[in-house]
Amino acid sequence: NAGVTQTPKFQVLKTGQSMTLQCAQDMNHNSMYWYRQDPGMGLRLIYYSASEGTTDKGEVPNGYNVSRLNKREFSLRLESAAPSQTSVYFCASSEIGGITDTQYFGPGTRLTVL
């Protein structure tokens, strides 16, 4: 099992460009999450998908959109990138999304917006 995979590992964008970060999990998990990690701060939830076909906003959703393409894949889109979106992005998944659920994280995508 690969667990949670993310592509790309690194990306540099210019302000105003768009891009999609990809995430896939092979653990048959129902719930998936997108976080961002900024220096000196903990991870903050951008969006989550409790199950296939549903998505909901987290703490910091502005400037992002998501798509739960199928049970395995959950993508994060930046329509018009801004320097404030420079961050490390982590995707995670969990079995059922309940409070006893363990979240498994991918290796992250380091994004720089110039």
Added chain:
Amino acid sequence: GEDVEQSLFLSVREGDSSVINCTYTDSSSTYLYWYKQEPGAGLQLLTYIFSNMDMKQDQRLTVLLNKKDKHLSLRIADTQTGDSAIYFCAENLAGGYNKLIFGAGTRLAVHP
């Protein structure tokens, strides 16, 4: 409000014990977690404790929870160089989805 605080840096000698501390503010937290992040990698769950427990031990790891003071600690016995990483405390709030609130992380440096 929801807030998790940790000291940012800890340096220990190899073989000593490390104690990483965390405070949280939301008394409705049901589970509290410790995650480890090695350089260039995602977060790995180390251990967790349910809010009605005081202590949990798992090999070299001991988690202590003081619910009255909203204080959580992670003790690593016989710290090794492979333990060098960033350790994140997180609380899981009651109700709704699996919402984790993370601290900023404590960078543990282990030196000979």
